[in-house]
Amino acid sequence: TLVQQLMTYRGTTTQNLFACTQSNIYDVSVAGPVGASVRSISSPFFSYCNFDTQGGKYLICVNGVDEEQLYDGSTWRTLNGASTPAITGVTTSDLTFVLPFKRRLWYIKKNSMSAYYLPTDQIGGAAAEFPVGQFFPRGGSLVALGAWTIDGGNGVDDQFVMVSSEGELLVYKGTDPATAATWEMVGRYFIGRPIGGKSCLADFGGDLVYLCESGLYPLSKALQ
Numbered sequence: 001t002l003v004q005q006l007m008t009y010r011g012t013t014t015q016n017l018f019a020c021t022q023s024n025i026y027d028v029s030v031a032g033p034v035g036a037s038v039r040s041i042s043s044p045f046f047s048y049c050n051f052d053t054q055g056g057k058y059l060i061c062v063n064g065v066d067e068e069q070l071y072d073g074s075t076w077r078t079l080n081g082a083s084t085p086a087i088t089g090v091t092t093s094d095l096t097f098v099l100p101f102k103r104r105l106w107y108i109k110k111n112s113m114s115a116y117y118l119p120t121d122q123i124g125g126a127a128a129e130f131p132v133g134q135f136f137p138r139g140g141s142l143v144a145l146g147a148w149t150i151d152g153g154n155g156v157d158d159q160f161v162m163v164s165s166e167g168e169l170l171v172y173k174g175t176d177p178a179t180a181a182t183w184e185m186v187g188r189y190f191i192g193r194p195i196g197g198k199s200c201l202a203d204f205g206g207d208l209v210y211l212c213e214s215g216l217y218p219l220s221k222a223l224q
Helices: 219-223
Strands: 005-010 015-020 024-027 047-053 056-062 068-071 076-079 095-101 104-109 114-117 128-131 142-151 156-164 168-174 183-190 201-204 207-212 215-218
Touching (some): 047 095, 104 142, 142 207, 168 219
Antiparallel strands (some): 005 015, 068 076, 156 168, 168 183
16 A cells, blocks of 8 residues: 655654545554554655644644544544534634644635634634634745744744745734734745645754745745
8 A cells, every 4th residue: 555645743741643544544653563553544645743732642634635634642533513522613624724823723715715713722613714814915825834934033933834836925924914013914925836746844953944936945045
């Protein structure tokens, strides 16, 4: 069976490694023969992250086909509008990307120019839409999100990056996207169409690098 992706869960005292094939997720944390699958899936191409709340530490996985999958260190669960906890306001099988940013989970809805975010420190709740199509004149759809740590003059601060399929990038700073007083756009750039889809951004030291048709591009150059 061909493994398409590996995902890591990092708990307080334990770690798990999961292997995704075309139709199943397997726990491959221990050397030796692999047992039965822990989850059946329709696509192995997940966007995933580890997210820590007072309720526990979680592995959050979305692929734009299956409903959101969650692992809590012992059990896999499906999150949707009827689960516990529930995610309302968006269909979780439409979510293609997940990113933790300043204590919130952010998502991309497939084939759209809308991101969604959950309440602070929550893995469920009402997902609020954050539409940005008006800021992407070249059109397309959102493909990736990133957290970019830069020096803003008074120390380092994480900024929020949104990438479109046509190679445009938006950069925001702040904590609460619901109000203009705590969330503002600080940059808009065209660099080149992304390569690798949801994997086009990667952390590199204090920088965020972007893989596109122009090459591997540190976002710090955009500031110049």
